[in-house]
Amino acid sequence: MKGIDEAVRMVQQGQRFLVGCHRRPDADAFGSALGFAAVLKQLGKDVTLYVPDELSLPLHYLVHCMPRVRELPADATFDSTWVMDTAAKTLLPDGLPDYETRGPLIIVDHHAAHDDVGDLKLRDTDACSTGEVICTLARELDVWPLPPEAATPLYAAIVADTGGFRYPATKPKTLRLGAELLEAGADPWEAAYELFEGWEEPRMKLLAAILDTLEVSECGRLATLLVTRKMLADVGGNDDMVEGMVNYGRMLRGVEIAALLWEWPAEGGLDTKISLRSRGTADISLIAVALGGGGHRNAAGAQCSEDLETVRVRIRREALAILGPAC
Numbered sequence: 332m333k334g335i336d337e338a339v340r341m342v343q344q345g346q347r348f349l350v351g352c353h354r355r356p357d358a359d360a361f362g363s364a365l366g367f368a369a370v371l372k373q374l375g376k377d378v379t380l381y382v383p384d385e386l387s388l389p390l391h392y393l394v395h396c397m398p399r400v401r402e403l404p405a406d407a408t409f410d411s412t413w414v415m416d417t418a419a420k421t422l423l424p425d426g427l428p429d430y431e432t433r434g435p436l437i438i439v440d441h442h443a444a445h446d447d448v449g450d451l452k453l454r455d456t457d458a459c460s461t462g463e464v465i466c467t468l469a470r471e472l473d474v475w476p477l478p479p480e481a482a483t484p485l486y487a488a489i490v491a492d493t494g495g496f497r498y499p500a501t502k503p504k505t506l507r508l509g510a511e512l513l514e515a516g517a518d519p520w521e522a523a524y525e526l527f528e529g530w531e532e533p534r535m536k537l538l539a540a541i542l543d544t545l546e547v548s549e550c551g552r553l554a555t556l557l558v559t560r561k562m563l564a565d566v567g568g569n570d571d572m573v574e575g576m577v578n579y580g581r582m583l584r585g586v587e588i589a590a591l592l593w594e595w596p597a598e599g600g601l602d603t604k605i606s607l608r609s610r611g612t613a614d615i616s617l618i619a620v621a622l623g624g625g626g627h628r629n630a631a632g633a634q635c636s637e638d639l640e641t642v643r644v645r646i647r648r649e650a651l652a653i654l655g656p657a658c
Contacts, residue, residue, distance in 0.1 A: 332467060334453040338437060339471050341451070342374070345410035349403075349433055351381040352415040353422040357574065358390060358526055360416035362488030363439065363461040365396045367413060369481035370465070370474045372397075379407065383425055387571035392525045393487060396480040403428060413437045416461040418445035418625050439464055444616045444625035459500035462488025466508060479516030486517035491526050494578075499611050499629060536566040541576050541591075546643075547583065553650045554580035557639055558593030560601070570595075577606040587613050587654065590646045592639050603642040605633045618649040 350368045352360035371378045380399040412433040438449030441458040458464050462485045493501045544557040580589030595604040607615040614628045624633025
């Protein structure tokens with residue numbers, strides 16, 4: 332993996348580390364940050380886990396693995412700063428200190444579409460998740476088997492980004508890695524329940540409202556779903572509850588591209604946040620990049636300043652270029 336030797340050297344030579352992840356973290360981002368922080372602790376390093384954002388309910392079961400801070404001490408300095416699962420500069424956590432305070436910025440990631448952000452990039456686009464990249468780094472650092480406080484969040488990272496070992500990124504080595512993490516102390520049922528089940532009532536009601544907005548193209552290969560601020564208010568929900576709802580569009584037989592668009596608070600009004608999924612035949616990272624975002628072939632996203640219907644038209648146009656004129 333490109334960058335692995337330099338990453339190992341920086342860990343071995345450093346003592347004070349700042350570890351974080353992208354804004355509004357998901358399980359891969361937060362789990363990778365927790366796992367790497369635990370690896371550093373195992374090596375006797377001083378670690379500050381900096382995650383300033385609120386955590387969604389499914390991630391709460393991981394917080395016992397390592398305490399986090401939401402504000403950095405004014406006098407803190409670090410040998411290097413490591414940010415997980417971040418493909419764009421705009422996704423860096425708020426309040427990240429300047430170079431003199433934080434040291435070199437290392438991006439640990441697995442996305443194919445990305446900005447040129449970071450002084451060092453530890454990126455493996457063949458990995459199923461950033462959690463897998465951290466496992467590779469842990470092996471190189473001779474922290475293997477992992478301690479339970481690292482195995483639990485890294486298992487969550489891998490399970491979440493593979494959809495419970497269902498997505499195309501799941502390979503034989505992925506399942507072997509999952510088994511090793513279970514042997515190191517991860518609990519498979521706890522991860523499955525917290526990440527995929529355990530819904531609150533408002534989220535179930537929100538799903539019903541979202542499904543009412545479903546539109547399918549005439550060819551049946553593109554499905555779009557919408558979320559408005561009013562829908563969220565009506566059910567007493569929040570934006571964290573929207574995560575993963577795009578998959579319901581992809582569940583329709585024949586659908587190759589699913590897009591979920593939701594109104595997102597922004598300075599001066601509302602943006603439209605876009606979540607894209609495909610079944611594997613269509614490269615939706617092309618759609619995301621065209622709309623100012625990025626991601627993988629099968630999972631990508633973006634954020635635009637236009638309203639929902641304007642973005643929906645743009646999505647149709649970009650999807651048409653991929654799916655062909657019959658759609």
